[in-house]
Amino acid sequence: MSGANESPLEYVSRVMRRLGARRVVFKLLANNDNSKQQIYFGSDFDVLRLIPHGDLVGETTKDKGLMYKASLKLSWIDIESDAPPSPAPGAQLIFYPRYPEVRMSGFLRGSALAPSKLMRPPTPEERSLRERSQRCLVLGICDDDTILAYSGVWDGRLARDANARIVSGKISKVATVFYELERPVQQGRILLLEKLSEIYHGGFIRSGRLNSAGTLVEYHAKNGAGYTLESLFGIVPNGRSEPDFHEWELKSHRSGAVTLMTPEPDSGTYRANLKKFLLEYGNCTDARRDFTGRHLIGIPNARSGLILRMEGYDSENNEVLDPNGGLTMRNAKGEVALAWTFNKILTHWSRKHAQTAYVAYKVEARDVNYYQFGPEVFLCSGADLGTFLKSMYEGVVYHDPGINMKLVDGEWKSKKRNQFRVAWKNIGDLYEVSERVLLSDFN
CATH class of the missing domain: 2.40.330 (At1g16640 B3 domain)
Known part of the structure; x- marks a missing residue:
């Protein structure tokens, strides 16, 4: 043989x-x-x-x-x-x-x-x-x-x-x-920390992102930290749910909440007609329409009037009962505004979060933002299904959308970002293992 x-x-x-x-x-x-x-x-x-x-x-x-x-x-x-x-x-x-x-x-x-x-x-x-x-x-x-x-x-x-x-x-x-x-976990961990240590010791880095051709271009928006970090690893933003680097998912972190994933809804008014959805549930002006605000399970959102529920889920036994159920936002009449099936949520979670590195960063405002990544990194692994479902039901993980349409040169341009987020203080509750590493100490 x-x-x-x-x-x-x-x-x-x-x-x-x-x-x-x-x-x-x-x-x-x-x-x-x-x-x-x-x-x-x-x-x-x-x-x-x-x-x-x-x-x-x-x-x-x-x-x-x-x-x-x-x-x-x-x-x-x-x-x-x-x-x-x-x-x-x-x-x-x-x-x-x-x-x-x-x-x-x-x-x-x-x-x-x-x-x-x-x-x-x-x-x-x-x-x-x-x-x-x-x-x-x-x-x-x-x-x-x-x-x-x-x-x-x-x-x-x-x-x-x-x-x-x-x-x-x-x-x-x-x-x-x-x-x-x-030993891929250890090997990947070492390669990841070596790369992050090199980036940290390189000091502040100009905000940028890779375009679809893999070319570095300037990025002027305030949320450039994640794109800049990905560009340093040669990652082209593409919305795929697979890990970024040697089985590790990369996330930049400074303060506040952490975005876990951004799956698009399967159904509802949102899918059928975004314009109608924003007019009914968003904050609208003549030139812009926005749908934002934290939505928690079972609590009506004061701005949108919608209630997010986990339908087909047994909270007592922490178990999904109905394959056709999922996360559903309904209005006061019971009509579905937007919804994600459990199929989609669990598929996304199963592919994306084996191991996640949360990389702290500092920012300096110059002609554009400049970022320094590190020295603190949190390496997290073991985010099982039961913990995730329970965290959603209890409001630890919540929906915090950033969806809008803008009137540009006479045409409405849309931007969709359905964020599921968690407060930084609760991030360790989602994982079996959470390790704090200082890049300044890593050799």
Whole structure:
């Protein structure tokens, strides 16, 4: 399987990286990991951040409560030939929030290279014989969200290599049940802090942003800190929800509230007719129309007259009950002004917030603003689903929109920014781990 100096895992990893994988993770499989019972991917919400997936779509079940499904771009590979990866178009993740539990299903159908014999449900005799045997599933995660998959045989060299590394304790564990040869979290953390330390010691930096072509241009608005920080990391603003740098999301912070995410609503008057929405619920003049102001769950907003509710959510058990529910703003007549489905909110949260670096900054007003980032940085990780839902319901996380239309040269120009924010003093409550680092001390 491998070269003279390579272990089976290292060889499979090298093959996957040659095919485009940027991360390679593996998991030992037990008897219950098969095509009928599905492959168990853990109980941690972080697996939804590790494994790239399509939109989460909820549906109710009779015995397991609400479950979410998300498509996967999974392809099986043959490590002994030059055969191209073979897609399994039915592959999907299934997430059961009640337990919580994540499983992979539909991973064999349609793929010529799928290891169907290795993944079939065992007979009672096979189950008994294989009680202490294992297979090793290796996944290669690519930049285009493709997942390369390979499985070793029962109690084969690959499984024995994986087991020995796990037992040694010298292997990096990620997302509850997966392992990784390298230590990406620590490696990414070091690279991030090295870059931020370099930026901090470089002093004040002129406000700017990268345009769509990746060219640095001046930025004159007051909210230039975030764009300037992103430009220093070569990040082009694009509204994507994926992390910014080596699995870390970057956010600049000075004082006040922190914007967590900016998903656009799925439905309501806002989606159907922005002009009508602003005229009915905004603050309007002849040249400008604005919709702003903090909206909290269950409390009427004095300015807009709208009430934000979490519909289809059981606050007592901290559980989503209705896949068609979500965050909904209604007027006094019960009409929907704007709404986000839980599908959209949870998809956005699952992709964006594995690890977040909140970077403090100072500002100097010259001909344009100049920013110095640091020395204080907060590294936060482990923002699970239950904590996020509860924080929204209790008003810790709230909707604070910045939506407007301006009359420019006789035409109305719109700007949409649906911000979900949290007060800085509460930011640590959203994460399992929050670490304060001073760049002045980092070497």
